[in-house]
Amino acid sequence: MYNYILRRLLIVIPVMIGVSAVVFFLIRSIPGDPALILLGEHSNPEALAKVRAQLGLDKPIIIQFFYFLFNMARGDFGRSFITNEVVIKEISIHFPATLELTLFSMLIGSVVGLFLGVTASTHRNSIIDYITTTISVAGISMPVFWLGLIVIILFSIRLPIFPISGRLDPTISFKGPTGLIVLDSIIRGNFKVFKDAFYHLVLPSFCLGTIPLASIARMTRSSMLEILNQDFIRTAKAKGLPNRKVIYVHALRNALIPVVTVIGLQFGALLGGAVLTETIFAWPGIGRLSVEAINARDYPVIQGCIIFFAFIFVFINLIVDILYAFIDPRIRYE
Amino acid sequence: MRRLFRNRAALFGFFMILFFVILGIFAPIFAPYDPYDQTLSDRLQPPSLKHLLGTDDLGRDILSRIIYGARISLAIGLISVALALGAGVSTGLLAAYYGGIVDTILMRLFDIMLAFPTILLAIAIMAALGPDLKNAMIAVGIVNIPTFARIARASALVIKEQEYVMAANALGQSSLKIIFRHILPNIVGPLTVQATLSYGSSILSAAGLGFLGMGAQPPTPEWGAMLSQARSFIMSAPWTVTFPGIAILLSVLGFNILGDGLRDFLDPRLR
Numbered sequence: 001m002y003n004y005i006l007r008r009l010l011i012v013i014p015v016m017i018g019v020s021a022v023v024f025f026l027i028r029s030i031p032g033d034p035a036l037i038l039l040g041e042h043s044n045p046e047a048l049a050k051v052r053a054q055l056g057l058d059k060p061i062i063i064q065f066f067y068f069l070f071n072m073a074r075g076d077f078g079r080s081f082i083t084n085e086v087v088i089k090e091i092s093i094h095f096p097a098t099l100e101l102t103l104f105s106m107l108i109g110s111v112v113g114l115f116l117g118v119t120a121s122t123h124r125n126s127i128i129d130y131i132t133t134t135i136s137v138a139g140i141s142m143p144v145f146w147l148g149l150i151v152i153i154l155f156s157i158r159l160p161i162f163p164i165s166g167r168l169d170p171t172i173s174f175k176g177p178t179g180l181i182v183l184d185s186i187i188r189g190n191f192k193v194f195k196d197a198f199y200h201l202v203l204p205s206f207c208l209g210t211i212p213l214a215s216i217a218r219m220t221r222s223s224m225l226e227i228l229n230q231d232f233i234r235t236a237k238a239k240g241l242p243n244r245k246v247i248y249v250h251a252l253r254n255a256l257i258p259v260v261t262v263i264g265l266q267f268g269a270l271l272g273g274a275v276l277t278e279t280i281f282a283w284p285g286i287g288r289l290s291v292e293a294i295n296a297r298d299y300p301v302i303q304g305c306i307i308f309f310a311f312i313f314v315f316i317n318l319i320v321d322i323l324y325a326f327i328d329p330r331i332r333y334e
Numbered sequence: 335m336r337r338l339f340r341n342r343a344a345l346f347g348f349f350m351i352l353f354f355v356i357l358g359i360f361a362p363i364f365a366p367y368d369p370y371d372q373t374l375s376d377r378l379q380p381p382s383l384k385h386l387l388g389t390d391d392l393g394r395d396i397l398s399r400i401i402y403g404a405r406i407s408l409a410i411g412l413i414s415v416a417l418a419l420g421a422g423v424s425t426g427l428l429a430a431y432y433g434g435i436v437d438t439i440l441m442r443l444f445d446i447m448l449a450f451p452t453i454l455l456a457i458a459i460m461a462a463l464g465p466d467l468k469n470a471m472i473a474v475g476i477v478n479i480p481t482f483a484r485i486a487r488a489s490a491l492v493i494k495e496q497e498y499v500m501a502a503n504a505l506g507q508s509s510l511k512i513i514f515r516h517i518l519p520n521i522v523g524p525l526t527v528q529a530t531l532s533y534g535s536s537i538l539s540a541a542g543l544g545f546l547g548m549g550a551q552p553p554t555p556e557w558g559a560m561l562s563q564a565r566s567f568i569m570s571a572p573w574t575v576t577f578p579g580i581a582i583l584l585s586v587l588g589f590n591i592l593g594d595g596l597r598d599f600l601d602p603r604l605r
Contacts, residue, residue: 018446022455026462137594141586143538145545146561146579153572272451276542280565290454291546294461306458310450317449 004325012318017069019310024068027303028061037297038081077304082296087304091286095308096179097167098285101277102270104182104205109212109270110263114252116213117220117259121228122247132217139214144273148207148280155203162203165282169196204281211273212266219262223255257327264320268313344595350588358404365398369555378571388573390564392553396574399555400581406556407585410471410540411533417475418536419529422482427513429483430490441487444480452477453539460548467556470549474536485528489521523600527593534589541582557582 035051036043052058055078056067071078077087113136120132156164167181168174174193176184182201185194227233228251236246275287282288286305293301357364366386373393381388387396429437447455456473463469493499494517502512543549544558552563557578564574 014442015446015449018442019449022446022450023458026458029462031464137590138583138587141534141538141583141590143541143545143558143561143579143582143586145542145558146575146582149561149565149568149575150579153568153575157569157572268451270451272453275453275457276545279546290457294457295547302458302461306450306454309454313451314449 001325005322008318008321012314015314016311019314020069020072020307021065023303023307023310024065025061027299028064030297030299032297033057034081034299037299072307077307078300080293080301081298082293082301087300090289090301091304091308094284094286094289097283098271098274098278098287100167100180100182100201101204101208101283101285102267102274103180104201105208105270105273105277106212106263106267108205108209109266110216112209113213113216114220114259116217118224118247118252120217120221121224124225129221132221136214136217139210139217142210144207144211145276145280147210148204148277151203151207152280163200167197167200167284168193169200172196204277204283207280208270208273208277211269212263215262215266215269216259219259220255223258224251227251227255257324260323260327261320264316264323267316271309271313341595341599344592344599347588347591347593347595350584351592354404354408354585354588357401358408361401361405365395365401367395367398369394369399369402370553371395378567378574380571381573387577388571390560390574391567391571394553396560396577399560400557400577403555403557403560403578403581404585406467406550406554407537407541407582410467410474410556411536411589413471414475414478414536414540415529415533417472418478418482418532419525421475422479423486423518423525425479426483426486427490427517430487430494431509431513431517437487440483444483447477447480450477452535453542456539456543457546457548460543465548465551467544467550467554470540470543473543474539477539478532478536481532482525482528485524486521489524490517493517493520527597527600530589530593530596534586534593537582537589538586 033048033052034055035048035057038051039047049058056064059067075088077091079086080090083090116132116135120129123129152164155162163169172193174181174185174190176188178184178187181197182194185191185197233246233251236250237243241250271287274285275291277283278285278287279291286308290302290305290309292298293305371394373389376385376389376393378391379385379389379393385395385397387400390396390399425440429440450458456470456477459473459476460469463473490513499512499516502516507515540549541556541558541561544556545562547559547562550556550559552559560578561575564571564578567574
């Protein structure tokens with residue numbers, strides 16, 4: 001087992017270097033001189049040269065890349081062109097918002113997706129099955145940015161139940177240990193903040209949750225169908241166990257293995273979807289930070305955000321792979 | 335083919351796509367107005383007999399813009415899928431056929447590309463290429479290359495070991511001929527399914543880029559860009575955001591339904 005984990009960890013390193021290389025060279029290929037962006041068009045040549053030297057832009061690109069890798073390994077992604085703030089700090093400020101949103105969305109997507117998938121499989125080829133299948137295909141086809149606008153129209157404007165944007169009412173100031181406001185408010189026992197943060201979270205995480213929901217429901221259905229045909233299920237039924245127990249304990253537990261993989265893979269789609277969802281709901285996370293950085297041509301921030309997103313995705317896949325090896329011992333010995 | 339048409343879902347998807355294709359091709363006939371024509375006295379009109387889906391903030395007819403938008407979205411899907419299919423399949427086949435170092439390098443490269451959440455890689459490429467419809471197609475196409483390469487490679491690896499391929503090899507046929515004559519025709523099935531599904535997801539990604547202001551630029555009637563412009567009028571004119579989104583949803587849905595139907599048809603075990 002340790003061997004497997006070690007091997008899997010070692011594969012991650014070249015992938016991360018590769019990811020950094022792709023982003024580095026993409027950002028460097030953007031036409032225009034970063035020093036010029038930083039100082040403005042009417043700056044004098046000496047100042048420009050000085051900034052170029054400071055940023056290491058006067059060195060050959062390969063050397064620049066190694067500097068970049070070296071700095072990155074120390075957690076240094078440079079400074080924002082716009083705010084002059086350290087990029088890693090910008091990311092760490094915005095990360096809890098993205099984490100809270102994605103976790104909540106994944107929770108909604110998983111619970112509803114599992115429920116729909118199980119229901120569809122136990123009512124195979126019935127009207128319930130067709131409705132669930134339709135929901136999951138529609139979920140995959142749904143533009144989240146549009147869904148976001150529609151739920152805002154319905155539940156923030158027409159029926160003013162949920163707030164339109166942000167994480168907290170601007171009149172409330174609250175700081176907690178984790179940065180996940182819902183969790184922090186529970187820790188602090190502050191019910192007012194909890195309620196407000198929760199209300200802010202509902203619409204964006206519902207929208208984002210539709211992305212994993214569809215795939216999870218679909219995977220659960222097909223995995224359950226396979227399991228439900230097996231002998232041990234028949235045995236369990238023959239023993240006279242209640243149907244609910246057979247389905248949710250015996251069948252679902254075994255059907256979960258491929259579903260766990262899908263949940264892991266869906267995190268990637270979820271992180272991507274977060275960029276759009278955060279933009280619509282003015283959610284102060286990394287997705288919105290990166291879109292704003294692109295609009296402002298703030299290259300160090302763009303670079304940092306995209307690499308950070310990719311690292312998280314690689315890390316989640318790593319965890320899923322290791323979990324998978326725990327659940328299914330055959331994988332370890334491959 | 336007849337069996338395929340008995341798959342009602344696939345047929346439904348096919349007709350949905352056909353609807354948008356016809357709409358796109360005959361846009362000048364179907365569209366009641368010029369999609370670029372601004373009538374400022376008719377700004378933000380709700381749906382009426384004069385403007386069936388209402389007008390936008392510049393007084394342009396939304397229905398006409400959506401009809402012309404079908405052309406753009408279908409073209410986005412076509413070009414990005416063609417790019418991904420061409421590049422992905424050829425590299426996948428090369429990797430499978432030659433194996434060894436070629437295989438390792440290509441596959442590691444694709445692993446790296448797959449380490450990015452799709453739309454983020456597209457955004458990174460767009461940052462380098464600059465915001466433009468053509469670049470959005472390229473970015474979405476590039477992002478999809480690894481998926482096709484992996485499918486082509488996996489299927490080709492299985493087929494490579496078949497006796498008839500070995501026989502062709504023993505007969506001294508050239509590698510290229512073996513790849514294109516013997517291996518490629520046998521992996522058309524899974525590639526068709528993936529191409530159909532990717533067509534839908536490409537439309538969705540490109541619309542997302544358009545929405546973020548990185549894809550098609552105004553005044554192009556691209557659905558994502560239309561949504562982006564309409565966002566400011568969400569309070570006063572909700573129809574401006576409603577209809578372009580429905581168009582995106584239905585067109586993508588058509589490709590996804592057809593793709594699922596094709597998959598069931600080609601691999602009945604999954605049903």
